[in-house]
Amino acid sequence: MLHFLMRRVLIALPTIILISIFVFALQKLLPGDPLLVLAGEERDPEVLEFLREKYRLNDPIPVQYLAWIGNALQGDLGTSLRSNQPVTELMAEKLPVTIQLAVMSMIFALVIGIPAGILSAVKKGTVTDYVANVVALSGLSIPNFWLGIMLILLVSVKWQLLPASGYVPLSEDFWQSLRTMVMPAFVLGTALAATLMRHTRSAMLGVLSADYVRTARAKGLSERVVILKHSFRNALTPIVTLTALLFGELIAGAVLTEQIFTIPGFGKLVVDAVFNRDYAVVQGIVLVTAVGFIFMNLLADMMYFVLNPRLRGQ
Amino acid sequence: MKHVKTAIITAVMGATALSAAPGFAKDLRIALQSDADVLDPDQSRTFVGRIVYASLCDKLVDITPDLEIIPQLATSWETSSDGTQVTMQLREGVVFHDGAPFNAEAVAANIERSQTLDESRRKSELKSITATEVTGEHEIVLTLAGPDATLIAQLADRAGMMVSPTAAAAAGADFGLNPVCSGPFAFEERVAQDKIVLKKFDDYWNAGAIHFDSVTFLPIPDTTVRLANLQSGDIDMLERLAATDLAQAEADQNIVVDSAVSLGYQGITFNIDNGEKGDNPWGNDKRLRQALSYAIDREALNQVVFEGAFAPGNQAFPPTSPWYNKDLPLQSRDVEKAKGLLAEAGFEGGIDLEVQVPNTTVPLQVMQVVQAMAAEAGINISLTSKEFATLLADQSAGDYTASQIGWSGRVDPDGNNHQFVTTGGGINDSKFSDPKMDELMNAARVAPSTEERKALYDEAKVIMLDELPRLFLYHQNWIWAYNSKMKGYTPYPDGMIRLENVTWEE
Numbered sequence: 001m002l003h004f005l006m007r008r009v010l011i012a013l014p015t016i017i018l019i020s021i022f023v024f025a026l027q028k029l030l031p032g033d034p035l036l037v038l039a040g041e042e043r044d045p046e047v048l049e050f051l052r053e054k055y056r057l058n059d060p061i062p063v064q065y066l067a068w069i070g071n072a073l074q075g076d077l078g079t080s081l082r083s084n085q086p087v088t089e090l091m092a093e094k095l096p097v098t099i100q101l102a103v104m105s106m107i108f109a110l111v112i113g114i115p116a117g118i119l120s121a122v123k124k125g126t127v128t129d130y131v132a133n134v135v136a137l138s139g140l141s142i143p144n145f146w147l148g149i150m151l152i153l154l155v156s157v158k159w160q161l162l163p164a165s166g167y168v169p170l171s172e173d174f175w176q177s178l179r180t181m182v183m184p185a186f187v188l189g190t191a192l193a194a195t196l197m198r199h200t201r202s203a204m205l206g207v208l209s210a211d212y213v214r215t216a217r218a219k220g221l222s223e224r225v226v227i228l229k230h231s232f233r234n235a236l237t238p239i240v241t242l243t244a245l246l247f248g249e250l251i252a253g254a255v256l257t258e259q260i261f262t263i264p265g266f267g268k269l270v271v272d273a274v275f276n277r278d279y280a281v282v283q284g285i286v287l288v289t290a291v292g293f294i295f296m297n298l299l300a301d302m303m304y305f306v307l308n309p310r311l312r313g314q
Numbered sequence: 315m316k317h318v319k320t321a322i323i324t325a326v327m328g329a330t331a332l333s334a335a336p337g338f339a340k341d342l343r344i345a346l347q348s349d350a351d352v353l354d355p356d357q358s359r360t361f362v363g364r365i366v367y368a369s370l371c372d373k374l375v376d377i378t379p380d381l382e383i384i385p386q387l388a389t390s391w392e393t394s395s396d397g398t399q400v401t402m403q404l405r406e407g408v409v410f411h412d413g414a415p416f417n418a419e420a421v422a423a424n425i426e427r428s429q430t431l432d433e434s435r436r437k438s439e440l441k442s443i444t445a446t447e448v449t450g451e452h453e454i455v456l457t458l459a460g461p462d463a464t465l466i467a468q469l470a471d472r473a474g475m476m477v478s479p480t481a482a483a484a485a486g487a488d489f490g491l492n493p494v495c496s497g498p499f500a501f502e503e504r505v506a507q508d509k510i511v512l513k514k515f516d517d518y519w520n521a522g523a524i525h526f527d528s529v530t531f532l533p534i535p536d537t538t539v540r541l542a543n544l545q546s547g548d549i550d551m552l553e554r555l556a557a558t559d560l561a562q563a564e565a566d567q568n569i570v571v572d573s574a575v576s577l578g579y580q581g582i583t584f585n586i587d588n589g590e591k592g593d594n595p596w597g598n599d600k601r602l603r604q605a606l607s608y609a610i611d612r613e614a615l616n617q618v619v620f621e622g623a624f625a626p627g628n629q630a631f632p633p634t635s636p637w638y639n640k641d642l643p644l645q646s647r648d649v650e651k652a653k654g655l656l657a658e659a660g661f662e663g664g665i666d667l668e669v670q671v672p673n674t675t676v677p678l679q680v681m682q683v684v685q686a687m688a689a690e691a692g693i694n695i696s697l698t699s700k701e702f703a704t705l706l707a708d709q710s711a712g713d714y715t716a717s718q719i720g721w722s723g724r725v726d727p728d729g730n731n732h733q734f735v736t737t738g739g740g741i742n743d744s745k746f747s748d749p750k751m752d753e754l755m756n757a758a759r760v761a762p763s764t765e766e767r768k769a770l771y772d773e774a775k776v777i778m779l780d781e782l783p784r785l786f787l788y789h790q791n792w793i794w795a796y797n798s799k800m801k802g803y804t805p806y807p808d809g810m811i812r813l814e815n816v817t818w819e820e
Contacts, residue, residue, distance in 0.1 A: 033710075039359070050432050054433075083490070157546045160546055164539065262536075264507040269507060
């Protein structure tokens with residue numbers, strides 16, 4: 001297993017380097033001069049020139065890249081062009097927010113998606129299956145921003161049950177933190193639940209028609225044991241992969257949802273940074289999320305070992 | 315079970331009673347349209363940043379809602395007869411948030427910082443000051459390169475904000491991470507894209523006028539969500555309510571809506587002589603620009619896009635401004651005249667015009683209405699929507715024919731005009747050049763009295779409306795919506811939120 005892990009990490013390295021080059025180059029191709037916005041409405045030429053020097057924008061792009069990656073390796077991702085805050089500090093502020101949102105969304109997604117998927121597979125072709133499918137399709141089709149605004153209007157404005165937006169850290173006020181996160185997590189979670197439900201259903205359908213399931217039934221095992229222990233466990237592998245990938249996506253930022261609920265997470269950070277051409281912030285975030293994504297994949301691979309005893313021997 | 319219920323009811327009632335008690339410590343929550351940039355008055359450039367400063371940093375002078383300059387940290391000022399020296403008396407007993415005293419030395423240090431800090435965006439605003447001399451603990455003399463009628467108005471904004479010299483010297487360009495000023499509230503914490511928290515400053519010189527314990531600014535970009543937050547009570551006030559949400563907000567009994575016409579404008583800037591693209595019919599022939607102006611019904615534009623909430627305009631100042639030239643009123647739409655001008659210029663069969671527009675909702679809606687109106691006069695407008703940074707870069711480089719763009723506005727009329735229309739002006743992206751205009755604009759900068767300046771601007775406006783390097787469309791209204799428990803709020807045309815004498819009544 002260790003050998004396997006080492007190999008995966010080594011494969012991941014060139015990917016990360018390529019991503020960093022790509023992001024750096026793409027940003028420079030973006031039209032528009034960040035400094036024209038940064039220099040203020042008056043655009044004083046003297047200030048413009050100073051800023052160009054300060055952020056090394058006069059250097060050739062490969063030189064800029066090497067300087068950046070050199071600093072990044074020492075843990076310095078530069079400072080935000082807009083707020084002067086160090087990028088690492090900005091991200092350290094956002095990471096707990098995004099992780100909390102991702103975890104809560106994932107809980108919603110798993111709690112809704114997996115049981116619904118199992119149910120509709122087991123009751124294939126019945127009304128239950130159709131209802132579950134329609135609900136799942138709606139979950140996929142309803143745009144997050146619409147659902148978000150509707151929830152705010154109903155739950156916050158009309159019924160005044162939950163705060164409309166904002167964020168309170170868990171450490172500051174545990175319950176208030178959960179209350180502010182419930183709606184955005186639900187909005188994100190339902191969309192993911194729909195994907196999970198569809199995959200669980202097809203994985204379960206494949207397993208349910210396998211011989212060993214028929215054997216299990218023939219042995220006289222209860223339906224409950226057949227479905228949960230024999231079938232579901234074997235259907236889990238693709239679901240775990242999917243969950244890990246979805247989780248990676250969540251970390252990369254739930255852009256629209258964060259925007260609607262004004263949650264200061266990665267998504268909002270990156271959108272604002274792109275619009276302000278805040279190069280250092282965009283590069284930092286992409287680098288960190290790329291690493292996060294690769295890490296989640298690695299985690300999924302490890303989960304296979306736990307779930308599938310046949311792999312452990314290899 | 316019953317006991318539990320009673321206990322909950324008692325607790326809730328207790329909490330309500332507590333909040334109704336007199337002198338309840340109210341923390342005010344204000345939603346901004348976007349997140350502020352760096353919180354250093356010398357480096358800052360965003361409008362929302364200035365809203366935060368209105369509570370955080372006092373200025374040498376302030377304005378009234380009618381744009382008169384009034385004392386703030388400077389109690390009086392006098393300009394020498396030749397206009398090259400300004401002697402200021404400063405307020406006594408003022409301290410910065412770190413306890414450092416405010417005095418003439420501090421003012422001198424602030425001016426030096428604004429002029430010499432590499433990152434400073436205030437250099438051009440204070441360019442006319444060549445030297446400062448501390449002539450007493452609370453008296454300072456500013457020596458100017460020449461008469462400068464615009465200087466005092468500059469000191470009513472960021473250039474006149476006083477930061478603690480000790481804190482500024484220690485932090486250098488990183489001052490914005492922990493700003494120290496002398497305003498009614500002191501900096502407490504900032505979480506980027508989440509909130510900026512300011513706490514009441516007990517040693518504020520005018521502390522009696524401040525009735526909130528803290529003020530929190532929350533960036534909430536979506537207008538619908540901003541209003542929903544106000545309706546649910548999660549925030550107490552919001553700035554820039556969308557004109558389309560006005561009816562909904564006004565119908566809500568718990569919400570008060572206030573507005574003020576802004577100091578700025580929105581319009582269409584033409585490329586007159588900026589690079590190769592300046593050599594085009596629209597840049598070469600003012601009759602075409604005049605035709606477009608006649609083709610537009612500015613009042614209808616205001617009704618259609620802004621439900622009548624904004625102010626239609628034809629000059630760099632709104633009709634409500636003391637600087638507005640009343641002899642040049644808003645012309646009404648005249649399609650025949652527009653067609654006649656096109657024919658005179660040799661385009662009887664119609665003409666095309668490409669206008670670049672920022673890719674956000676309001677500018678696009680505005681230009682679509684203009685597009686429809688212009689079509690009736692035979693002007694076929696095509697819209698190229700661009701993300702703002704790109705639009706600005708293309709405009710600055712001369713890679714455009716016409717550009718829908720605006721200006722946030724300045725207290726002094728010079729700020730809305732000089733740099734746009736004088737030869738070599740810093741943001742003269744039209745590259746418009748006219749010797750008479752240069753003469754008038756430069757004279758207005760140094761003219762000693764308001765009347766003389768007004769006469770010069772009035773004359774310049776005749777040329778501007780004839781030449782139309784900038785075609786003005788409308789003036790935005792700042793619209794605030796706030797909880798009806800908030801009392802005593804005064805709207806200002808600069809869009810700032812001043813919390814002096816604002817109270818909260820449960």
